Amino acid sequence: MNVDLGGWTPVALSTDLSNGGVLRTVVEDQDLAIWRSAAGAVRAWENRCPHRGMRLSYGFVRGESLTCIYHGWQYGTDGVCHAIPAHPDLTPPTTLCVRAFGCVENSSLVWASLSQRDRQPQIGIEDIQPIRSLTVDRPATALNEMFATVRFPIADDTAPDIGEFRSISINHGLIVREGQLGDQRRLMVAALQALPGDRTAAHILTSPAASPKLKTTFSRWLERLRWFAEQSPITIGDRHPIGGTVGE
Secondary structure, eight states: OOOBOTTOEEEEEGGGSOTTOEEEEEETTEEEEEEEOTTOOEEEEESSOTTTOOOGGGOEEETTEEEOTTTOOEEETTSBEEEOTTSTTOOOOTTOBOOEEEEEEETTEEEEESSOSSSOOBOOOSSOEEEEEEEESSOHHHHHHHHTTOOOOOSTTSOTTOSEEEEEEEETTEEEEEEEETTEEEEEEEEEEEETTTEEEEEEEEESOOOHHHHHHHHHHHHHHHHHHHSSOOOTTOBOTTSSBTTO
16 A cells, blocks of 8 residues: 655544634644635645734634634735735735645645645545544554554444454554455544644544444444543553454
8 A cells, every 4th residue: 555644744634624614733833723715725824813923723714715813814825915904905015924834635634744835645545534533632652553453343233343454554643454344344544643742633534435324333433442542551462442452
């Protein structure tokens, strides 16, 4: 499997950032406002309005602009301020702009990079479908090890730990596991985002497309996984409460 993250960090599932949506996240200690325009363009900006420093993640989207909630300064998708309500006749200089970073949408994920703009992240899976994102109070390194060994739901009518499981790709921050049950085959992708305070955002996807019932089962399974992950300590050989043994 060809996996190449190329310096990109997963910051959201595509389904969690609707047109006109804004969210706050952190990449490598950089506070970011991630937003999607009405036309669907995704952007990652420093989470600070150049005017008075208000967080842009508190702002709102109108069309192809993000508006700061404090004084209403409006920034287009190019990051340049194009309107200041207090001075409606003023054309702001092009030097008045936000600090922008790389942001792309690929494989049903929104990715951000503080240094990369041209090269696209690749995880090499077709027909991938978001399940959910969740924040876990454990460092990304610990979750990387957990997701490399977990059993997960394969089908609607089976327990989450039934089947044969193997890891087909393990990278720092991206784990792809395969589950096989008879003629049913399912992939689970865990895209991990390290957060401050030894916390992790886990963005979970699956392939092929999951039924509504299986997505619900998957979501409940992830809640139990979060509970288990946040218990300390976790050692190799511990019996996993949702099936299997850590380190199998």
